Amino acid sequence: MAKPKIATTSLAGCFGCHMSILDIDDRILKLIELVDFNKSPIDDIKEFTSRCLVGLVEGGCANEENVHVLQDFRKHCDVLISVGDCATMGGLPAMRNMIPLKECFEEAYLNGPTVYNPGGKIPGDKEIPLLLDRVYACHEVVKIDYHIPGCPPSADTLWEILVALLSEKPIDLPYELIKYD
Ligand code: SF4
Numbered sequence: 634m635a636k637p638k639i640a641t642t643s644l645a646g647c648f649g650c651h652m653s654i655l656d657i658d659d660r661i662l663k664l665i666e667l668v669d670f671n672k673s674p675i676d677d678i679k680e681f682t683s684r685c686l687v688g689l690v691e692g693g694c695a696n697e698e699n700v701h702v703l704q705d706f707r708k709h710c711d712v713l714i715s716v717g718d719c720a721t722m723g724g725l726p727a728m729r730n731m732i733p734l735k736e737c738f739e740e741a742y743l744n745g746p747t748v749y750n751p752g753g754k755i756p757g758d759k760e761i762p763l764l765l766d767r768v769y770a771c772h773e774v775v776k777i778d779y780h781i782p783g784c785p786p787s788a789d790t791l792w793e794i795l796v797a798l799l800s801e802k803p804i805d806l807p808y809e810l811i812k813y814d
Contacts, residue, residue: 636667636668636687636727637668637669637685637687637799638668638669638670638671638683638684638685638686638687639668639669639670639673639686639687639688639689640670640671640672640673640681640685640687640688640689640706640708640710641654641670641672641673641674641675641688641689641691641707641797642673642674642688642689642690642691642692642702642703643674643691643692644673644691644692644693644694644695644699644702644703644719644720645689645692645693645694645699645719645726645768646691646698646719646720646724646726646770647692647719647725648674648691648716648784649691649692649717649784650689650691650692650716650717650719650720650785650786651674651675652711652785653717653785653786653787653788653791654675654788654791655675655788656688656787656788657788657789657791657792658788659698659750660792661716664792664795667796668687668735668795668799671683671685672709674686677715680750680787681705681709684709684710684711685709685710685711686710686711686712686714686798686799687710687711687712687713687714687795687798687799688706688707688709688713688794689705689712689714689722689791690706690713690714690715690716690718690720690735690771690777691714691716691717691719691720691731691785692719692720692724693719693720693722693723693724693726693768693769693770693771694700694765694768694770694771694773694774695725695726695764695768695769696762696764696765697762697763698764699762699765700765700769700774703734703771703774703775704775705776705804706775707775707776710777712778712798713771713775713776713777713778713779714721714777714778714779714781715770715771715772715777715779715780715781715783716781716786716791717781717782717783717784717785717786718782718783718784719784720770720771720780721770721771721772721780721782722770723768723769723770724784726768727767727768727770729768730767730768734764734766734809737754738754738755740787742754742755742756743755755764757808779794781794782813783813789810790806790810790811793807793810794806
């Protein structure tokens, strides 16, 4: 029987949430028995080759490419999960939301203490994804079925949720996996 498929992606994130997926250690062997990975940095498959049961999204939307990838995940995944604080509420990249975009560019390319830019040019090539006016959490862009907070969520939390979804059981996390103090 064909195994269910999982896809993962990193939008405006740091890959820490993907590291947490890999932190399930030897349970990764069990996971590979249960599922096939489709589009994901884990197997380096760049495009969807089939519909997936679960999509795990790390990071929010900071540019137009992030929006395109997220919409593509919504289209191809039955269950879409925001993984980590960046995906669920913007996280660290959303710190720029309180600063006008023009000032962000000037700090990054002109005035920052480590910037060397004698030409004084701010990159604007058409190949570079257009930056959005602010960073958006994933649920502000598409419908999200589950939100997993944490920076990053623990490997045990991710494991419990995946196993519950794959075995079609309710997600019932023990208290120690959902407390963050
Ligand atoms: S939630 Fe934390 S670990 Fe995950 S992508 Fe954002 S900064 Fe990285």
